[in-house]
Amino acid sequence: MLSDGGDDDSSAPARFELQEDPSFWKDNNVQVVIRVRPLSSSEISVQGDKRCVRQDSGQSITWTCHPESRFTFDLVADEHITQESLFKVAGVPMVENCMAGYNSCMFAYGQTGSGKTHTMLGDIENGTRGNNENCGMTPRVFEHLFLRIQKEKEIRRDEKLSFTCKCSFLEIYNEQILDLLNPNATNLQLREDAKRGMHVENLTEHEVSNAREALQQLIEGAANRKVASTNMNRASSRSHSVFTCLIESKWESQGIKHHRFSHLNLVDLAGSERQKSSGAEGERLKEASNINKSLSTLGHVITSLIAVSNKKSQHVPYRDSKLTFLLQDSLGGNSKTTIIANISPSSCCAAETLSTLKFAQRAKHIRINEDASGDVLSMRLEIQHLKKELSRLQGQSGFTNNGFVCESPSAFKWDQANGTFSPLMFDKRATQRRDYDITLAAAFRREQEKEAKLKAAIAAKQIAEELVTQRSEEVRSFRMRLRFREDRIKRLEQVASGKLSAEAHLLQEKEDLMKEIEALRNQLERNPEITRFAMENLQLKEEIRRLQSFVDEGELERMHQQINVLEHQLLEALDWKLMNEKDPVNKDLSLFGEEAGDEKNEFLLVTGYPK
Ligand SMILES: Nc1ncnc2c1ncn2[C@@H]1O[C@H](COP(=O)(O)OP(=O)(O)OP(=O)(O)O)[C@@H](O)[C@H]1O
Incomplete structure (x- = not known):
């Protein structure tokens, strides 16, 4: 049974500066960030300001119920962190990885109402960060991406560098893939071939040439998402959504034409709620069990990947859910992945918060690219x-x-x-x-x-x-x-x-x-x-x-x-x-190429040159 933490739990949470590690991505392929959201008014009305977690530093957090458990992550963002600060430590490096040619993926995990959609999308209706501090990670990432593309094109003008960006937006609802940019297209199929790798057949792709156009696609698709009201969240996302941008770059150097592709995946997962607390029944219950099934497959995939990297297993059950099948290259392939695990600090969410922290801790142990490391390393x-x-x-x-x-x-x-x-x-x-x-x-x-x-x-x-x-x-x-x-x-x-x-x-x-x-x-x-x-x-x-x-x-x-x-x-x-020359003074001076008695000689006399 869960017990409350000590009196400390109800005290105001400490604030911590997020320290960025500029060399992090040189040695790592997976970054795990915890984001604690502020207490909601409904949580306060049920449990007051009693908390189940205490943050100890910018990297560690303690679950204060019984038995107390301390967790360490790459970053722990406190309740006060702004969308902009989180973007700077997680979003900017993601874009930089992408510009360096890596496939990059960010996904938000956490129970219903813990702040996943707030983190990944935030307020997208009122423009991007210049005039809207609540806009989330995805619009900021695209704003930064297009700025970087512009800069890179200017720097490498000689190489005729050009970029093409194509966006797609899908959701996985009840184990079916739906096209959010074309709501008539349902039950799309996942295909894998050597040319395109893992892809969704017939998924709409729109070419975008600036952040505004990308945001437009995002707003259009987000409006088509399956949302319902649950006990935990008035507007709960009932599906996993994946916004993908395929970035193609071409340039010429030394007479050779170069061609490079990289994927940017931004994933907002459906809530990992317990069916009891979500108040689900009927259609909602079916949704909830599908969500739980795919999230537990995600957990199994992560466990298997750890076993694979420890050489204890060889099989990873990617195919057991659409989500893991689609994300397999981001989880086990040549990709740089950020997982933002969102938690509620309220005591009434203690069990879900612990489960999210455990999931995030397991994800921290994934070592991807192991099988390719020999070649890539050399x-x-x-x-x-x-x-x-x-x-x-x-x-x-x-x-x-x-x-x-x-x-x-x-x-x-x-x-x-x-x-x-x-x-x-x-x-x-x-x-x-x-x-x-x-x-x-x-x-x-x-x-x-x-x-x-x-x-x-x-x-x-x-x-x-x-x-x-x-x-x-x-x-x-x-x-x-x-x-x-x-x-x-x-x-x-x-x-x-x-x-x-x-x-x-x-x-x-x-x-x-x-x-x-x-x-x-x-x-x-x-x-x-x-x-x-x-x-x-x-x-x-x-x-x-x-x-x-x-x-x-x-x-x-x-x-x-x-x-x-x-x-x-x-x-x-x-x-x-x-x-x-006869005069020794002039003789020496002449070594400097000057005739005796000129301005330079005068200077040397003043500064004490021997007569
Ligand atoms: N860091 C935060 N600061 C302020 N408000 C937040 C924060 N995180 C979440 N919220 C608010 O909490 C509510 C629930 O958040 P959100 O919809 O993002 O949760 P979710 O995890 O996506 O839930 P679901 O899985 O049900 O879709 C929203 O009203 C949101 O604005």
């Missing part, structure tokens, strides 16, 4: 290596030898107007001038070579990144084939035990084989592409190595020769001066 290492190479080459833009420093061609500028190096202006002037021209040209040439090397290294890095994407695709296709095989084994077991007829099995077998053939065909088509990328990668590495040795050996040698020539000329000029 590609990442390759990119890191190329980056190092690049910065090393950039660092070589200054060269020092015997106190002679060349930082850029401008360092070779010879100031004739000031009359410096006057001895060189006599009979040997023409030869000296030519030597300087040669030196200057060599410096420019080196600068251009470095530019070229820089470009080549950037291209090599991009190719390596493409290669990473290709390999991930390959792994996904492989996983798909694995799943087909697992299904076949299961069916054969059913045939053996008499649960499935041989005819039904053969029909399904045929369909699966067709799919597998298609997957293999696609893989075959893609293989030459991968090889080509690998080849280009190798060629670029070779080019860098060649340019490197050119700098290390040939060019360096030439530069030494040029310095020797210059030193020799300078000594000659000094000898000439020594032979022609």
Whole structure:
């Protein structure tokens, strides 16, 4: 039985600043955030301000009923957090991940009335954040996404970078997929193929070119969602909704055309309420049991993913619900996922709050991409290596030898107007001038070579990144084939035990084989592409190595020769001066190229130069 916490529970909750960790996503693929909503007026009327949780820091929270349990997460957002602050710590990094080419997914979990829709959509009717502080994560994400796209296009104008964004909005209601942008389309089917991965057949996709257009789709779809009044929430969402944006980018570099896709999924799950407290009956009860079934499958999927990452299991039951089947790439694929678990702090929701905290804690242990890590890791290492190479080459833009420093061609500028190096202006002037021209040209040439090397290294890095994407695709296709095989084994077991007829099995077998053939065909088509990328990668590495040795050996040698020539000329000029000047003071001063008695000599006398 649940018991209330101590007297502390009713005290006003503490406030905590959310500390962002800028390097979080470098090492993690799943972020779990807890959001505590303020007490509602109905909760206050039932239980006063008695709370079942106490926040201890920006990362930890204690469930204060019996037995007290402490939980630690990536972030715990207190009751006072604004929509904007939450967006900054969870939404902005999500967009950045997406711009970096990762599939990104955010989903809100929690009991009915805990604030999922408030978090994911908020007030979408009154514009975006500039004039509406209550608008939620999704509109803010799109506003930021289009700002970033604009900025990126400007920065990479030379590469003719272009983006296409297509939005879709669906809900899963009673285990059926409905198109929220086309309410006439019901019971849509999930399909999986090697080209598009997991997708919903015939789902409406609208191209959007700015945040306003994306918001328009959001408002239109949200109005079509199944909403009903329950004991816990006057306007309770009775379905899971998934707003997806497919971002396609194209650019050119070093004569190579690049093409990249990434998905942005924003998911508002239906409430994880207990049927008793939700007051559900009739149609509502059917809805509630479907919601609970799919959410418990989500829980099983998470448990299996943890077992898979601990090498204790190999099977993940994605197919047991539409929700997990649709989200499988976000949960177990090449994706960066944020889970916002919403909770009520009220004592009257203690059981649901504990269940949400436990769910969130389990999700924290998911380690995705494990099976692809070998390949992807080696590609990442390759990119890191190329980056190092690049910065090393950039660092070589200054060269020092015997106190002679060349930082850029401008360092070779010879100031004739000031009359410096006057001895060189006599009979040997023409030869000296030519030597300087040669030196200057060599410096420019080196600068251009470095530019070229820089470009080549950037291209090599991009190719390596493409290669990473290709390999991930390959792994996904492989996983798909694995799943087909697992299904076949299961069916054969059913045939053996008499649960499935041989005819039904053969029909399904045929369909699966067709799919597998298609997957293999696609893989075959893609293989030459991968090889080509690998080849280009190798060629670029070779080019860098060649340019490197050119700098290390040939060019360096030439530069030494040029310095020797210059030193020799300078000594000659000094000898000439020594032979022609009698006054030692003027003789020394003349080393600076000035005649005795001019302004510079006066300066040296004032500052105590010996007479
Ligand atoms: N952080 C918050 N600050 C202020 N009000 C909030 C907050 N979170 C939720 N609310 C309010 O609580 C009520 C229920 O929230 P919401 O509809 O977002 O819950 P939900 O989890 O989506 O519920 P359901 O699963 O039933 O759809 C709404 O009136 C909402 O405005």
